[in-house]
Amino acid sequence: MTKKLLLKDVARLAGVSEMTASRALRGAPDVSAKTKAKIEEIARTHGYVPNRIAGSLSSQSVNLVAVVVPSLNSFVFPEVLSGISAVLKESPLKPVVGISGYDLEEEESVIREMLSWRPSGLIVAGLEHTEATRRMLQQADCPVVEVMDVDGDPVRHCVGISHLQAGRDMAAQILERGYRRIGFIGTKMPQDFRARKRFDGFTDELAVQGVTLADLEHYSGESAIQTGRLLTAQMLARSPDLDCLYYSSDVMSVGGLMHCLAAGLSVPGDIALAGFNNLQILQGLPQQLATTDACRREIGERAAGIILQSRQTGGAEGLILDQLGPAISLGETL
Amino acid sequence: MTKKLLLKDVARLAGVSEMTASRALRGAPDVSAKTKAKIEEIARTHGYVPNRIAGSLSSQSVNLVAVVVPSLNSFVFPEVLSGISAVLKESPLKPVVGISGYDLEEEESVIREMLSWRPSGLIVAGLEHTEATRRMLQQADCPVVEVMDVDGDPVRHCVGISHLQAGRDMAAQILERGYRRIGFIGTKMPQDFRARKRFDGFTDELAVQGVTLADLEHYSGESAIQTGRLLTAQMLARSPDLDCLYYSSDVMSVGGLMHCLAAGLSVPGDIALAGFNNLQILQGLPQQLATTDACRREIGERAAGIILQSRQTGGAEGLILDQLGPAISLGETL
DNA sequence: ATCGGTACCGCAAACGTTATCGATACCGGA
DNA sequence: TCCGGTATCGATAACGTTTGCGGTACCGAT
Structure with missing residues (x-):
């Protein structure tokens, strides 16, 4: 950890002015190829790292x-x-x-x-x-x-x-396929507005077609497969007649799928599942889960x-x- | 998008010097409570955002x-x-x-x-x-x-x-449990040195105990469940007598588990699986996968x-x- | 030899903030 | 009333780089 190396030092070592050194190192014009090479060589061997704080202040630009x-x-x-x-x-x-x-x-x-x-x-x-x-x-x-x-x-x-529309669309798809006893499992993080909008769009569309949510569960904290699995188990235990579950995230629907696997439930025969995001973790699972791509x-x-x-x-x-x-x-x- | 607001403007509006304004906004001492409140008020209502580039250059410190x-x-x-x-x-x-x-x-x-x-x-x-x-x-x-x-x-x-030790330890555990026909599936990203070290440690320990890797597969690109599943299928197809698979990542071992599930293989009866990292996605799966916590x-x-x-x-x-x-x-x- | 043009380079002044030090006002005690 | 001390504030000089402009050297053409 030697003394701090400044542009002025590089310039001095190269026998040029600070300006020329600055131009050379930035690839700016008005520097001869020979001088440029020399300056670059010196900067490299001495491990000069330009101070972008000073540079940005001067050039009034931050990349x-x-x-x-x-x-x-x-x-x-x-x-x-x-x-x-x-x-x-x-x-x-x-x-x-x-x-x-x-x-x-x-x-x-x-x-x-x-x-x-x-x-x-x-x-x-x-x-x-x-x-x-x-x-x-x-x-x-x-x-x-x-x-x-x-x-x-x-x-x-x-x-x-x-996301409002994404919720509505999924609701429409679900209804079109004949499901009527529908549950929702989603985050209750008060500030996840997008999850909230999907929920609103979803229930809106259900309402339009005269269907109300049969069960509803909110969780706090980050989504996790484990959480999805547990909440799915709980919800199916208390509402055994559900025929479809919509999750606010794929991570949760994967958990739902895992529960169904363990409980011997056939999907979508016994219960249909849908999530949101089209995450990569959906690839390679036992079944291809329904989802909406979030682009x-x-x-x-x-x-x-x-x-x-x-x-x-x-x-x-x-x-x-x-x-x-x-x-x-x-x-x-x- | 009004004119750029500088500290000098805030100071002028508050009827104080730049220094006093600077001190007030940084919570530095030597400013009366009244002046400080006034300056803060003005800064807030006018939406002043300090220029940390200039500040850092001056104070020679970047947080x-x-x-x-x-x-x-x-x-x-x-x-x-x-x-x-x-x-x-x-x-x-x-x-x-x-x-x-x-x-x-x-x-x-x-x-x-x-x-x-x-x-x-x-x-x-x-x-x-x-x-x-x-x-x-x-x-x-x-x-x-x-x-x-x-x-x-x-x-x-x-x-x-x-990671060397992690690979050795896992090999020891695997051998201790009686597995001898062992396959490895790992990344071939040439620069993932840690995966490489786990592999080296793993094979080292096998060698010490007189066992050689029965099969080996490398993949490029990021790890994915799907990749793990496919490579596991391939490897088990060509080396049906394997009794244990070690993966360079949990993401891959999850894919392995998914393959076994689909193929009706019992784990660890037909084939044992182990990964690395102790990722959160391991929680909630049909089986708790063996892994090493990467802390x-x-x-x-x-x-x-x-x-x-x-x-x-x-x-x-x-x-x-x-x-x-x-x-x-x-x-x-x- | 002179001139216009180009290539290359350096000087000085920013850029917006903070550190340092000095100045002023005010207060209580002698 | 005077004095030392504290609280509050301001003027000036950095911080390390780049911008803008001016200067020199050199070239070919006249």
């Missing part, structure tokens, strides 16, 4: 895109992130992730922190925010994209699916695309609202 | 901890991250994640990028790096912790488990703890090598 998501454990947001990363890879921008923990106050503080670094763009999951957060998003002098959900009032750009990766890709586009147009690209059409896959459990 | 992991899809690193976040939550530090994609060159560039922001600490998964990366880590003027693995030559601090969360917690400790001691804490003892859980499949 980072802030991405704020509720969690990384839930299997769903990592894939959004891959989409973002893949698209940004072709640009100088890099994603930086912040976790809000399904908590709007925490989200506010995370976003404030992110914006204080003056990123080139901000991608945030969800349309629900505190008032202060909305103000920050409006005033931010970088493109802002709210993702995952389109049911609400976006601050600026928005890419996502309608996670594509949402990430498009959001990143909007950030890039906005960089080019200089923010004059108008409001973009990109509603994707999620596809239900019935699998073998409906 | 960020860089965390570099190979992937976020693999179920394993998000949990390390939770551990880190949980511990850092009690401090002003915040984690920032970088993804290296199991690629040492990419890792080098990600770490360079991270260090160029002059973070207060760096946590990186794995002990294998390019030469340039090692130099950077050595020269970094912040605490550096290499995590997950202890089989190698750490640059500075290190927290992890011995993911604890590794994250301890790594973050070292960063905090080093902040206090000012880097005079000496080298820390923290080897955790991973526990095998036999489950019901061995």
